[in-house]
Amino acid sequence: MTIAIEAPRLVKAAPLLTAQNVSKNYGDVQAVRNVSAEVFPGEVLGIVGESGSGKSTFLRMLNLEETPDAGTYTLDLPEVDGNLFELDRFARRMLCAKRIGIVYQNPHLGLLMKHSSSGNVAERLLVAGERRFSVLREKAQEALEASEFPIERLDAPPIELSGGMQQRVQLAKAIALEPALLLLDEPTTGLDVSVQALVLDTLKRLQQERKITMVIVSHDLGVIRTLADRVMVMRRGEVVEAGLADQIFQDPQHAYTQQLVHAKL
Amino acid sequence: MSLSTLTKDWEPMSYGFLDASAKREIRRKMLKAVAVPGCQMPYASREVPMARGWGTGGLQVSLTLINPKTTVKVIDQGADDSVNAASIRRFLSRVSGAPTTLDTLDADLIQSRHRIPEEKLREDQVLVLQVPNPEPLRPVQPNMSIARQMHADADYGRMWLQLYEQIVRSGRVMQGASYPSMVNGRHVMTPSPIPRWDVPKLHMAKHLTILSAGREKRIHAVPPYTRVEPLVFDDVPYKVEEHGDLTCFRSGAKGFFMNEIPQDDGSSTYEISDSEYGVKTIKQAEGTETAFGESWYQDGEMS
Ligand SMILES: Nc1ncnc2c1ncn2[C@@H]1O[C@H](COP(=O)(O)OP(=O)(O)O)[C@@H](O)[C@H]1O
Ligand SMILES: [Mg+2]
Numbered sequence: 001m002t003i004a005i006e007a008p009r010l011v012k013a014a015p016l017l018t019a020q021n022v023s024k025n026y027g028d029v030q031a032v033r034n035v036s037a038e039v040f041p042g043e044v045l046g047i048v049g050e051s052g053s054g055k056s057t058f059l060r061m062l063n064l065e066e067t068p069d070a071g072t073y074t075l076d077l078p079e080v081d082g083n084l085f086e087l088d089r090f091a092r093r094m095l096c097a098k099r100i101g102i103v104y105q106n107p108h109l110g111l112l113m114k115h116s117s118s119g120n121v122a123e124r125l126l127v128a129g130e131r132r133f134s135v136l137r138e139k140a141q142e143a144l145e146a147s148e149f150p151i152e153r154l155d156a157p158p159i160e161l162s163g164g165m166q167q168r169v170q171l172a173k174a175i176a177l178e179p180a181l182l183l184l185d186e187p188t189t190g191l192d193v194s195v196q197a198l199v200l201d202t203l204k205r206l207q208q209e210r211k212i213t214m215v216i217v218s219h220d221l222g223v224i225r226t227l228a229d230r231v232m233v234m235r236r237g238e239v240v241e242a243g244l245a246d247q248i249f250q251d252p253q254h255a256y257t258q259q260l261v262h263a264k265l
Numbered sequence: 266m267s268l269s270t271l272t273k274d275w276e277p278m279s280y281g282f283l284d285a286s287a288k289r290e291i292r293r294k295m296l297k298a299v300a301v302p303g304c305q306m307p308y309a310s311r312e313v314p315m316a317r318g319w320g321t322g323g324l325q326v327s328l329t330l331i332n333p334k335t336t337v338k339v340i341d342q343g344a345d346d347s348v349n350a351a352s353i354r355r356f357l358s359r360v361s362g363a364p365t366t367l368d369t370l371d372a373d374l375i376q377s378r379h380r381i382p383e384e385k386l387r388e389d390q391v392l393v394l395q396v397p398n399p400e401p402l403r404p405v406q407p408n409m410s411i412a413r414q415m416h417a418d419a420d421y422g423r424m425w426l427q428l429y430e431q432i433v434r435s436g437r438v439m440q441g442a443s444y445p446s447m448v449n450g451r452h453v454m455t456p457s458p459i460p461r462w463d464v465p466k467l468h469m470a471k472h473l474t475i476l477s478a479g480r481e482k483r484i485h486a487v488p489p490y491t492r493v494e495p496l497v498f499d500d501v502p503y504k505v506e507e508h509g510d511l512t513c514f515r516s517g518a519k520g521f522f523m524n525e526i527p528q529d530d531g532s533s534t535y536e537i538s539d540s541e542y543g544v545k546t547i548k549q550a551e552g553t554e555t556a557f558g559e560s561w562y563q564d565g566e567m568s
Contacts, residue, residue, distance in 0.1 A: 090418050119430050127422035133498040155433050
């Protein structure tokens with residue numbers, strides 16, 4: 001029944017993100033094999049799968065950090081056209097800086113640990129060309145507040161903060177420019193269970209308020225279940241099953257998905 | 266027909282210590298540096314009879330530009346009479362036959378460490394600055410090959426972030442000397458450790474400035490009439506050192522960059538950093554007719 005309610009929203013628009021037949025090898029390791037995905041505006045795509053199944057590699061490619069061996073990737077945005085994998089370094093950097101936000105599992109990848117938290121957020125605005133100190137400060141504060149970061153610690157460096165707070169700084173940095181696409185790689189993995197729940201609440205609230213299009217990767221089905229409208233199950237670099245979240249959780253078709261869902265229950 | 270009719274008398278052909286091929290290379294790199302203002306050009310820094318770090322980069326450029334008719338001035342922290350300045354001046358003159366001067370107005374070539382003279386330079390003058398650290402991105406990106414890529418992409422977000430962090434931590438921009446500056450709207454350069462006071466002098470200046478680092482083997486340049494804009498936030502104005510109201514205790518010169526001389530009682534007196542400007546001020550006060558060039562600052566304000 002839920003499917004019927006969700007369906008009109010999901011099929012109405014053209015997809016924001018379209019990835020087709022994306023493959024990536026590291027030497028002999030086929031990290032990602034022929035993966036295709038579509039994400040519609042305002043929708044959350046969850047990617048699940050055991051460790052080593054190629055989830056992070058796929059996400060890094062969506063963030064244009066990594067170039068695949070094959071495949072195409074388009075975003076339905078006015079400022080870009082065609083296969084984004086073919087953009088030059090400069091165009092990639094500007095697109096990522098302005099339109100794509102990412103939260104890494106490891107905050108060291110996303111943050112300058114010894115700079116102030118507000119500075120980490122401000123950097124994104126600086127890359128996009130903002131040159132007014134007062135505006136940088138105001139916008140950094142807004143983004144941190146929206147990420148439910150304790151605002152009195154605005155200028156504390158991430159290295160002095162807890163893991164949960166570090167993830168909130170990453171999140172603030174990712175949403176500071178109101179990105180068209182937010183990528184999340186295991187944003188709550190490694191946090192205490194209670195902190196995990198709080199960070200997930202923040203993500204869910206942000207998604208509902210701002211209708212941000214998200215791709216969230218996790219090995220934790222609970223996380224995916226909380227957030228995702230649509231789910232893609234990966235194993236050894238391949239998509240074994242994809243569909244609406246409720247469908248996957250209630251009626252998994254593939255043996256591997258069944259195993260995952262039942263292990264969780 | 267005799268041998269003497271077929272050949273010319275001997276005349277000195279090579280001067281300036283460096284061999285012709287070294288000078289040719291440096292000339293090429295200088296031309297490149299002028300062609301892409303603010304962009305660092307690598308060069309093969311030669312051995313000169315001076316230790317790296319004492320201005321060998323500036324010296325090699327001066328040796329390349331100099332000829333027996335070039336009038337040379339050399340200053341160190343604004344002073345013509347410091348040991349290092351005096352040694353470089355004598356060396357330049359000895360290996361080229363070039364005449365020397367202390368007066369900025371008379372110089373064709375000025376080699377300097379850490380200062381730009383207070384009198385405006387002209388189109389026919391060249392300023393050579395000695396540079397210890399040519400890479401403005403070094404504090405934010407220790408990997409030099411990535412730093413070069415960042416220059417190529419004009420990726421200066423981290424530089425701006427540095428300034429942001431300084432204001433957040435200290436309430437103001439702490440960067441004193443070597444203030445990172447955007448050249449011709451494209452490349453961020455370090456103007457060598459000149460004080461903030463001197464950076465605006467480079468903006469749309471009439472003279473050519475060549476900046477050369479001997480140890481780091483990099484040359485960059487600010488051609489005449491080129492924009493040099495210190496990185497500043499739109500709402501946090503660029504401030505020069507507050508020397509505008511100070512008076513030189515020797516010469517009475519006022520409104521110029523000063524050296525601070527701490528006193529036993531904890532106070533300070535001040536002495537003009539551009540020593541020859543001070544000398545000229547004294548001469549004039551004593552009644553000798555003295556020619557002053559127009560100065561960049563008037564009554565402590567940039568004009
Ligand atoms: N940079 C890399 N170099 C070599 N192998 C890599 C690299 N990144 C990932 N891999 C390999 O690719 C496979 C997929 O990894 P990854 O995308 O991190 O999986 P997941 O995020 O699902 O755990 C793994 O076998 C991993 O060892
Ligand atoms: Mg991973």
